[in-house]
Amino acid sequence: MYYFAFFFTLLVCLLPIFLFLKKTRILSNRLPPGPLGIPFIGQSLSLLRAMRANTGEKWFEDRAEKYGPISKLTLFGNPTVFIHGQAANKFIFTSGGLNNKQPKPVSTILGERNLMELSGEDHKRVRGALMTFLKPEVLKQSVGKIDQEVREHFEAYWQGKDTVTVMPLMKNLTFNIMCALLFGLEQGEKREKFVKIFEQMVEGLWSIPLNLPFTRFNRSIQASSRIQNMIMDIIHERRSGRHEANTYQDLILSLLSLQASDNATFLSDQEIVDSIRIIMVAGHDTSSILLTFLIRHLANDPVVYSAIVKEQEEIAKSKTSGELLTWEDLTKMKYTWRAALEMLRIVPPAFAMFRRTLRDIEFGGYLIPKGWQVFSAANMTHRDESIFPEPSKFDPNRFENQASIPPYCYVGFGAGPRICPGYEFARIETLVAMHYLVTRFKWKLCGNNNNYKRDPTPIPTQGLPIQIEQINKLQNH
Structure with missing residues (x-):
């Protein structure tokens, strides 16, 4: 009787362990191929090295060739599934089984209520609030303000110069446009302080999340805290005098007006701060990189360059001296936008994107367990010759009929319900600057070395120095 009781107790104790091991074995058989690697670190360092050597696309291709279109690994502290292709893109942008939980560096630095982190109703509410300002009918009113910022930039930093370094100047330009449109923040000491702290903040977005003194991650967290305080100060200033100004004068006023009206798109102060931070990062990086690489490409592509010049000169001839560009002028810049x-x-600013599974979910015949990270190389379809023939060739006419692209x-700006809310904003500042x-x-x-690396966004060697020759004064059309 004693032995029976002993073995029965042992069986009861071991059964859950046996069932757990059996379930784990079944799950492991359904997981995508590929090793997870060293816990916490995994393949993070390998990917970061490839990005900085500008071999990230090859890193993706080698992985896909070895393991197929779906595989598992560890990135930035989390077990991860890597996917790519048209089906993967649709899965990333539309699946209800995923949320937008970003790697720890991104969520820590940009805030857990930023638009990239949100899903479901929260995402719709915050996106809806942002679109009250970023929709075309509102941004039409801002074309003149962007025009003035662009003119002031070229007068201050390009006019009378023999050489300039493009990337820092384009970052300066896009940051100034954002300061004007998002905060109504005028040129001066406050803007200059803001940009320095902002640059420190974005340095750690793709880094090993070790919050230790002197690490890139630690410096970025401190800068993010200072940016938050500065935005909060602007919110308090705007709130105290918002009824005296146009609701759509800047984004913060627009969002505060929703608070005042008890609208369904109401945002808390923290959601406003986090939304501003993510728009700053997305707008600053995307537009400045796009402009920089357009300048880089056009220097060696006389055919595309001439077509853009012809289009823009026709618009310039229709303007009187000192007259600002209008929304109608932008609608005529069709070829310039196709080139953009x-x-x-060819050079997407965003290297890849992350999601997090809300539950066990299947994709491509494999299981992705609940809580795992999904890492999508969405831009690999940009290089697929079955979609874009001669993918290495620069051909703006691919976009003459965008409906023909699957x-x-x-x-380039996301897809489906996750298409970038700042699409029109980016289009306006790009077209005005190119004009x-x-x-x-x-x-x-x-020089001869005009390559670039990713850290995590593309950065040309030495910031892309160019020789310039002025052909018209900025004051006159």
Whole structure:
């Protein structure tokens, strides 16, 4: 009787362990191929090295060749599944089984209530609030303000110069446009302080999340806290005087007006701060990189350059001296915008994207367990020759009929319900900047080394120095 009781007790104790091991074995057989690697670190360092050596695309291709279109690994502290292709893009942008939980560096630095982190109703509410300002009918009123910022930039930093370094200047330009449109923050000491702290903040977005003194992650967290305090100060200033100004004068006023009206798109102060931070990062990086690489490409592509110049000169001839560009002028810049879309296809600012599973979910015949990270190389479809023939060739005419491109294959601004809310904003600042650039200056690249690396966004060698020649004064059309 004693032995029976002993073995019965032992069986009861071991049964849950046996069932757990059996379930784990079954699950492991359904997981995608590939090793998870060293816990916490996994393949993070390998990916970061490839990005900084500008071999990230090859890293993706080698992995896909070895393991197929879906595989598992560890990235930035989390077990992860890597996916790519048209079906993967649709899955990432539309699946209800995923949320937008970003890697720890991103969520820690940009805030847990930023738009990239949100899903479901929260995402719709915050996106809806942002779109009250970022929709075309509102942004039409801002074309003149962006025009003035662009003119001031070229007068201050390009006019009278023999050489300039493009990338820092384009970052300066896009940051100033954002300060004007998002905060109504005028030129001066406050803007200059803001940009320095902002640059420190974004440095750690793709880093090993070790919050230790002197690490990139630690410096970025401190800068993010200072940015939050500065935005909060602006919110308090705007709140105290918001009824005296146009609701759509800047984004913060627009969002505060929703609070005052008890609208369904009401945002808390923290959601406003986090939304501003993510828009700053997305807008600053995307537009400045797009402009930089357009300038880089046009220096060696006389055919596309001439077509853009011809289009922009026709618009310039229709303007009187000192007259600002209008929304109607932008609608005529069709070829220039097609060139911009092609540039985003070839050199996308966003390297890849992350999601997190809300439950056990199947994709491509494999199981992705609840809580795992999904890492999508969405831009790999940009290089797929079955979608874009001769994918290495720069051809703006690919976008003459965008309806001919299969859905979820071109993701320069996202896709589906996750398409970038700042799309029109980016289009306006890109077109206005290109107008004044090609009608006022000619340029050529300096030196022979005009390669670039990713850290995590593309950065040209030495910031892309160019020689410039002024062909018209900025004050006159």
